Amino acid sequence: MPMKFAEVAIALPMDRIFHYAIPERLSQEVAVGKRVFVPFAHRNAVGYIVGFCDNADVKVVKEITGVIESDPVVNEEMRALTQWMKDTYFCSWGEAIEATIPAGIKKGKREIGTRLGKKEIQEAAQERSLPHTPTKEQESALAAITGAHDRNDARVFLLYGITSSGKTEVYLQAIDHVLKKGKTAIMLVPEIALTPQTVERFVSRFGDQVAVIHSGLTQARKYLEWKRIKQGGARIVVGARSAILAPLESIGIIIIDEEHETTYKQEDVPRYHARDIAQWRAKRHGCPLVLGSATPSLESYYRATHDDYTLIKLTRRIDERMLPKVKIVDMRMELATRRQIAIFSKVLLDALEATLKRGKQAILFLNRRGFSTFMHCKKCGLVFKCKRCDTTLVYHFEEKRLMCHYCGYSVAPPDICPKCRGAYIKYFGVGTERVESEIARVAGGASIARMDSDTTSARGAHDKILGDFKTGETTLLVGTQMVAKGHDFPSVTLVGVISADASLNIPDFRASERTFNLLTQVAGRAGRGEHGGEVVVQTYTPSHYAIQTAAKHDYEKFYDQEIVSRKELNFPPFTHLVKITVRARNDEAAAKAAANLADAIKAADVTIAVAGPAPAPIARIRGYFRYNVVLKGEDRPAICLLLRKVLGEFRKPYGILIAVDVDPMSMM
């Protein structure tokens, strides 16, 4: 007997589903997973049918006005997954569903775009690259992974191996195995634009069976690729975070390369982590999940050494090449011997000169964009701050403006201080733009490129900068963490880290881990060719263990120290954190609501540790005052369940916004 009402999820931030009556004329068309038009708050909204029921929860039930397409856009797996996502990540069911379908069809359009061009398919299917004969280590890694696949064992493997130890080759051959057994594969990389070489290897090994999903695709192309995957036209999906939500069926393996990367966590609603979703889907499909990294996240390494995951190590580099030598330069000494604060130490300048003389290339890394980090008046001390955020403004030389990195606000820098009318306005701190302009003065004639989010906003800009550097068109590359990723530049023999402290001083319990990862990665860019390489790390805290262990390429030693402090402070991996940010235009109202919410949580459960409310590290963004309440506990589902209950009963005053971030990657 057909049920009378449809349960419809709508992509609005409301934790509930809505009941609609099914008119006779649509009774044959409605089905779970289909998109429908429904009247909602005086307009026509798009919703997703997630179920049916006999009793509606409202007296006056409105009718569905139309069914959008004949094929459901949400299959049974995605229905279940998005339901889990809504319960875990504090989004609505509709918001979770919208994360799984391409933007092009969200608005309720029926069809967009055309078919994939023949030319594109041919391009993708060019020559195939052949597999290497695996080394002993690779062979045992493959045996473990394919064995799990053949047993339908949803085991999680941590493939821990230094760069060039052959991890990617293991991924390729493991995928080949599952394809031969008639299954499909998902391969996640941190960012497509920054890993063109890895993606290229998948395309050249598997040809047009691969669908590459990335942000550079037009909406129409994204939609077509999604449809191709859904209809079984692609058997391997390669992509960044969102590719984990691809509607692939019969999955035989899921792989996450560089699993420690923070890009796997989505910062906006739904705030999911690709690793969690991967684990959920692997369980559902009964297939292995492989997490690969040279510097695993503390969470994963802990689990891999405590029977949760299975640890596989690749300890040798394929070509037995030495890792580059790392020199730590104590900038306090530089400061003592020179009158001015130097951006470049003598050691770095000498190394740079020698490198350029030999006709080699160098990378200079600084994880801070812009020219200066702040500007202030030397006479009265006034620091130029954003009008809407609690942040200092960064001077950008090219635009000749002071800019806010949080809200985009910008102003022309004044010549005289608006407070004291003094004319002593100075720039402080160093960003990539400043490094670029200073190095141009000392590296006479070298051609320099800069890569950061200011220079790469245009489509194709990444490829151009990386391409020019690869061909030797440019000899010096200055950049933020974008230059640290897995690029392979054989002629780079020097990497200079301008300031290792930039990431160490962030108020976040993961600051050491971030610093270690960044330093290890950027150091790995030196000496990838036969010429060897060296790395110069400038720092004011040379004895910090993150810097010391990174200089020795010693992940395990870093882990051993870091895990002790995590344990002492009861931070992840020993607990799960849930960060609740309460914000409002009125400071007092935000503080009061945050305090009330914290009290309500404390009253509901005494076993969950509640910290705060405290002003967020950036206490105001875009004119909103922000307060954080942080929950800490071992049992994530229990915390989520409790918090959902408290939030459901919480009387949120008008003008208050609440955002919940489960397992947050940033404490800001």
Ligand code: ADP
């Ligand atoms: P990782 O992903 O750990 O950085 P890769 O898989 O990219 O390592 O391997 C590094 C280099 O060695 C690549 O150029 C790759 O083609 C090559 N390679 C990998 N495995 C083998 C092998 N078994 N025999 C020969 N070369 C290999």
Ligand code: ZN
């Ligand atoms: Zn701002």
